[in-house]
Amino acid sequence: MKSKINHNEYPKALSPAETWVDQHGDYLFRYAMMRLRNKDMAENMVQETFLAAIKGKRSFSGRSTERTWMVGILKHKVIDHYRKDFRERPVTDLQNLQRDEEQTVDQFYDAIENPRKYPKDWMPDQRAILQSKEFWVILHGCMEKLPKTTSSAFAMRELDDMDTSQICKELGITPTNLWVMLHRARLQLRECLERNWFEKK
């Protein structure tokens, strides 16, 4: 049957579904791993993304590339997962948050007393960082050490560039809860990166 689709209006069509795994599988998996830090969960999400893409084939408008479209689907699935995590976490989690943050901050300031641990100036190093594969491995390792809810909030903020009101709406937390989490994530990440990367350079 001849297609009546006007290709000017729909410049791109989806490639055959059987080629998706080879084309986009690794990319989507990496995207999911960065945010979920769990191999099985990431595999699962990628698989679900492909299935949702098959179901939603018609919603592909061709205004973005096939990959961007799939990343969009995956992104929603990841956020759904974060939301579920937050809903199911114990109530004490947010109560403990304050205390944990105090501890992290105290550790930071105890460390200052020790001149060897004085925060370093990272700025001049940035260009080298971005080209170093080793740096990213260390960064991923440091993110894995963050508490789960903290790292979810941090990923939404720094990886997906969502703002406070969007994140709070998705996760059902207050702005202050979020800022405490972000502050804590930053203190922990900077400490981990400094110890494992910057001090060794």
Place this chain on the structure above:
Amino acid sequence: MTTPDNWEQPTDLPLTTSCKQAARLVSISFERKLTWREYTTMRIHLMMCKTCTFYGRQIKALRAIFTRHEEVLNNTPCTCDEQLAADAKQRMKDIIQQHK
């Protein structure tokens, strides 16, 4: 101890602001506009404190690193542990075959 709802509010006078308080303000300044009082408190502290100044620069560096993350993802080859395992790929292909 501060309660969650006024966590970010400076409780000390500007000249005696603790690093703890100042670091919170630095972190928050990356999320929203500080009030005049918060801003002044933070600036005065930063003028005197190299530690908190560097903390601020590190947050800024972290943000810059994450902003570039997608680009790096696109341009660097995967390390092995970031790749889908062959059996996972095959499983997905089979499932797609069934559902397409």
